[in-house]
Amino acid sequence: MALMLVAVGVLSAGVLIVYLSGAFRRSSGPPRNIVPVLDGWWGRGKKPEEEEDAAIREFKLEVSAEELEDLNDRLRKARWFESVEETKFHFGIKPEYMKLIQEYWLNEYDWRKQEKRLNKYPQFKTNIEGIDIHFVRATPSKLKPGQRAKPIMMVHGWPGSFYEFFKIIPMLIDPTNHGGTDVDVFEVICPSLPGYGFSEAAHKQGLNVREIGRIFHKLMLRLGFESYYLQGGDWGSMVIDQTAGMFPKHVRGMHSNFTSQLAPLSQVVLGKLVPSLVLDDESYGKFLPSWSRIVFGLKEFGYLHLNATKPDTIGHALTDSPIGLAAYIIEKFSVWTNYDWIDLDDGGLDGYWSKDDLLNNVMIYWVSGCITSSLRLYKETIPRSSELKKFINTVPTGLADLPNDLNRSQRNWAARHFSNIITYRTYPTGGHFAALEVPKLLAEDVRNFVQKVEELYPEVMSSES
Template sequence: MQIDPFEIAIADEDIDDLQRRIRATRWAPATPAPAWQQGADGAWLRELATYWAGHFDWRAAERRLNQLPQYLADVRGQTVHFAHRRAATVGPGFEAYPLVITHGWPGSFFEFHALLDQLCDPAAFGGDPADAFHVVTPSLPGFAFSPAPAQGGTSAFQVADLWVALMRGLGYERFGAQGGDLGAGVSIALAARHPHAVDGIHLNFLPSSYEPAISAEQQPLSPAEHDYLREKNDWVALEGGYAHQHATKPLTLAASLNDSPVGLAAWIGEKFRAWSDCGGELESVFSKDDLLTNISLYWFTQCIGPAMQMYWENRLQPMRFSGAQRIDTPVGFALFPKEINHPPRSWLERTFNVVQWSDMPGGGHFAALEKPALLAAEIRKFFRPLRRKAR
């Protein structure tokens, strides 16, 4: 497998074009309504756009991103961009454990920057250096600097195949996996398709398409499971329009969002507010610079359309398990209170070997950005016995 070092270097003319487009925005008229009731708030969006065009320093963000060791790999004909950060402490008595972490939408590999500090150098945060990881954070195909697949059919299951090949190319025959959002689906697919390579998976989200294997030998649905399914359906009816559009007509939406930076910021920014534990105040959790670094990655790489394509592919290959199918790979789950769904443990245990379950005290969908220390502690705890067993 060919692996080449990579550094982000956006052309000056692309930065100038972005700023010009923002300043030339044709703002949409709207009937007066309470802020955020019908989507992205106009006043907030104008403020963000003004900052993006006049104050946001992409070059500073680029230097920050390039502090991560990044690479491009040819994995079975698919170019995969990834960051590979090794443990800070190595040597006798300190065997770092390999871990692949997968992002989702509307995130990117950037959302793990604080989490990587915690995982790769736990001693710097008062932790045990024996808990250190070598962490690989790939960009999903079609996201950021991983180009879109040459043809259709790349769902979470095919991404899992790519990740196994990537990790083996890096010298990791066995490893752990972690993810939320789309990355949770990839992590589940890794456990389902590659149990001999994956020691365990840690999740902070359950894909909405997941349906467990329910057999005659199992208990009927509990009241908590009925409540969960009803709440999930209610959420989809009110908040799930974005996913239905992504999964059914992604190209129509991409034509707009790839041409309008303010439209892209509205589409992504609204989700960061709605899905995080910010109490309605985005900047209580995410700085403008962090939010715009992530949005700018989507803009400069023109990946919004290919990113939405993953929803199309996952709709065709959902996370559904039939018969008495079970996944024996150990699973850990961290349930953050402002996550967009809240499955009961029993719902996962119908298919998965859940060995660790934690109800977290704060945080939402973007746990790695919102609560990196809490998430890192959960990941360390989950993989601690598995790394011992793998030695």
Template sequence: MPSFKSMLILLVTVMPVLAPGTDAQAQSAAGTTITPFEIAIPEQAITDLHRRLEMARLPAQIPDTGWEYGTNSQYLKELVEYWRNEFDWRQQEEELNAFDQYMTIIDGVAIHFIHQRSSNPDATPLMITHGWPGSIAEFRHIIGPLTEPQNYGGNAEDAFHVIAPSLPGFGFSGAPQERGYNPERMAQTLAALMQRLGYERYGLQGGDWGAIINRIHADQFAEHVIGLHSNFVLASPPEDPAVRDAATEAEMTARTARQAYMANEVGYQQIQGTKPQTLGVGLNDSPAGLAAWIVEKFHGWSDIDQQSVHGLDAKFSKDDMLTDISLYWFTASITSSARIYYESRHVAMQEPLGYVDVPTAGAIFPKEIYLTPRRWAEEQYNIVRWTPMPRGGHFAAMEEPELLLEDIRAFYRSLR
């Protein structure tokens, strides 16, 4: 019997539909197909998940410890019990299926994406790109306000047509079957997707790997990109000492503090960047293990009370976190998604990163895993907007959606 993901890939060749605004004859001549997609996890997969959760064998924990050794066992036990007994996947599935979703094949890989068009025909096309351990589920609370802002207390003029792809190897997209699928190749895939959808000019937004991929996208396809909005601005220290020293004292204090904190937070990068296949055996077989691996990142990278066992509950609902984790589980994509770390380390870019001429905005959340001083960023990006946020961390679309939304709107409003 074929796997669930292989059945998804086979469905791509059925029921072709053209994206609005795409020339039918041109698409047919190019041999491309865009297929409607609906999430429909088989009931047997849900039953199997519950069985595995019921059989979970969780480790003991040293008394009077919190999260300092890793995922807190008390919190994980409660999360696993909630996942097994209270979490309603069908409800989350229904909410995700409220968005228009499609599949297409680019560079030999099936690409899943949300394409939610605004009722405003003059809306700005905007690709929003997730990272790891994120997914399209990160964006489900901001897609509505982005596409129909007037329904959420905003202005119709700030509307976007939203394109939210699942990165190759993530979620419902196919897993590359060859070496070398690094962030550069993903950027080229996403640029091809926008062309296939008929968008000649569009904006980009993202964090984590999404921000890295978008930077490459904006660099290599600048003629198509209106603006680059990032909540994860990375830039190397400038070679010029005068520019390096131009960072403010507050910026350097914050950067140094985050570097010190992250020194104990990068174990996942080492194993995913060297032996993702070994790690994947356990995470692909144990939903409790998968939950522990991912929820520890929510805990460690967010603006919460990290001394509290239940600090996460102040910012994230269990339903939101488990929807993201469930997407990794049901699609068996944790191993293929982790390979982005390996490919990034081992496959050199064909075109070295250049200065990003595209107008760029940085939304700087204080508990982001890495912080870059503005003056350093200006050496590598055309920074036209820089917003130090009052609170928030790595998962901005989930943790502080209103702050992120307002900054996206304000930035693209300034470019109109």
């Protein structure tokens, strides 16, 4: 039995290494840009012969009283198990904490108030390649005569949603009241990834980050933006990377708060033996390939293997149980915000996140019933990740390096994929959910990046005027 467990551990580690190295490795001699497939069809049945309906329809989030009562009934009937003493968050999110979530959800959380908040910015749907794409469009209320807002698309990841950007949106569309200047005015587009929130899920296999990148490019063109900026984290960072690789002449610049390029092999050994020779800071050392890194992956990336292999199996449980759904999502807001919180009884959640913020995000998954389709992005992307990364991103790039994120890439590692890094900033704090955690830092960084791009490439702005 012991030998069997060792064999399983080694095999799992090997699978993990293949996943991680394949997902973010740049192969030798890749093309500089992607030659994109310019169309796809993700709707039911065969693609119709008639031209695609390009209408943009208003959308408002309205959950019925019957749906809310069903949710409350399920919450009241939740079944519980007993936790093991003194496990902190090492076994996952504790039932004691989830009981606090249940009590707050039932007795204090005001969905109608939060629903109104989620409807603060205009929302729309439009059909692209056979599926409805939902997006928020936040426009500035005041511009100088002749001034045009800078269009930026901000793309979320899993287990996030368009709600991640609700704290940063006002800092970008109204910068003078949030530490910026009147030349920094943005128009913000926040789409829901297909199969997430209120965007329709694909009805065909194959919808990965590259296909989504093309769909989102079509969305920006449909909104009248021939050129635009991009920003994203988690899956969003990979989607915008693909968009920039396919359509570099349309992307003015992209800013990412999740970079996952690994150190070149030549630096791995030196990084362990003489870290001062190759590491910009000793904190990057723990992201070099090592046994401890493999152990970390085995402990924390079980969700990834499950999502990437059998998403529909776990999807039954998560779609049926609001407590199960909340536990699966909220646990990531603990360990992905700061892994040290795994040693705390509440996973650090109560000292950092408001329960309203946590439940707003969970509710988007619950009321839309999207959790299973959201997990499928892992199944569709990870097996092809090595292939999808075989290009050099040439567009002006800004990179945010957050000290508590799941992975970090120092600048020269990231430069193996991004050939035109304009800004690279290491934040003093923050983890995986940058737009929701440290919106002020991210807004300042995005504004600084865009200013530098437009100083270096003034012809981009002059062509837009």
